[in-house]
Amino acid sequence: MKGYDQDCPVARTLDVVGGKWALLILRDLFLHGARRFQDFQDSLKGIAPNTLSARLKSLEEQDIITSRLYCKHPPRAEYLLTEKGSALGPVVQAMRAWGQAHTESDSVVATRGR
């Protein structure tokens, strides 16, 4: 029998979307709909291309996102949320609400420092 952790729905969710990049990838998809590799690369400052590839692949394998070709020659894919991925909206929304209420925008901090 496994312990509590392995069988807790919070932990199971974190197994899928734990880690910073996964939720920021989802955030981009909630904001913009379909996104291309380069869009994520531009938005997620500091992510290495191979890390981004691995995260997208993992999210696709877990049926959180799906990809479709928008160009056949050369093959180029764009990514979209699946129904299961879209159901993570309340998680991203709750994080957004908390961040707005309890953390400060860098621009506010910068203004205050003047």
Add this chain to the structure above:
Amino acid sequence: MKGYDQDCPVARTLDVVGGKWALLILRDLFLHGARRFQDFQDSLKGIAPNTLSARLKSLEEQDIITSRLYCKHPPRAEYLLTEKGSALGPVVQAMRAWGQAHTESDSVVATRGR
């Protein structure tokens, strides 16, 4: 000027509670109220004591949790959510709801495998 990422409330929330252990520590506090070091150690299978120490310290520094002594000799602390930490309830709740709806309990998987 910083890019979008650094100034997005979702990313700012992840800066505070990103990573698996932080949210599982909070989950335990939402479930049980005050918790001691050993309680976390028992619940969070596989966490190294120095990792747990570092996570608790970081959450305390960010005013998500607070500690109080329940024994003076020897000094022993227990941990509680602050108001700012309690405000993360909807994040944990949204993760719990998604995990219940979209992931399978290990015990279900085990039963099915019989």
